[in-house]
């Protein structure tokens with residue numbers, strides 16, 4: 292656990308640095324990220340992922356990461372989840388938990404997402420993923436939703452483990 296916390300702290304430090312490096316430029320929000328920053332953050336081992344999973348609040352601690360990864364396959368055409376990953380049709384999702392919607396650097400969001408005032412957590416994400424257009428009418432995320440509740444639990448657990456979420 293101690294090692295995991297250190298790894299995560301290092302990850303955050305790396306992200307912080309790369310974000311600083313980028314903020315000097317005046318790159319336009321619509322520029323496709325043709326040269327994504329290399330993923331400098333250390334990969335979590337399978338054991339570290341299982342430790343992080345077990346530390347999630349119920350029901351996410353029972354999430355099936357393999358199924359979550361399978362469900363995420365439908366998101367992959369539009370989203371990257373690695374640190375510094377490209378914005379594609381949708382924004383890079385690394386570090387999304389605990390930040391406000393519409394704040395992934397360099398991505399041009401719809402007005403409704405930019406105007407949202409909550410922070411992304413499992414509860415909001417569950418509603419968003421069930422039906423983005425019902426949850427936030429006007430979003431440009433053209434995705435019908437993940438209808439199965441257990442698939443959403445597994446997907447959210449997978450996203451928490453893969454996007455640098457830190458347990459409290």
Ligand code: HEC
Pocket residue numbers: 362363365366367368369370380381382384387391392393394395399400401402404420429430431432433434437
């Ligand atoms: C067809 C492309 C597409 C697919 C498929 C898709 N998304 Fe998106 N996603 C988008 C777009 C576009 C946005 C930006 C929405 C806006 O600005 O209105 C977005 C936004 C998001 C956000 C908000 C991010 C932020 O920074 O606030 C999350 C979270 C998200 N998507 C998760 C997912 C997940 C998980 C899946 C798979 C179940 C998925 N998306 C499937 C295109 C897609």
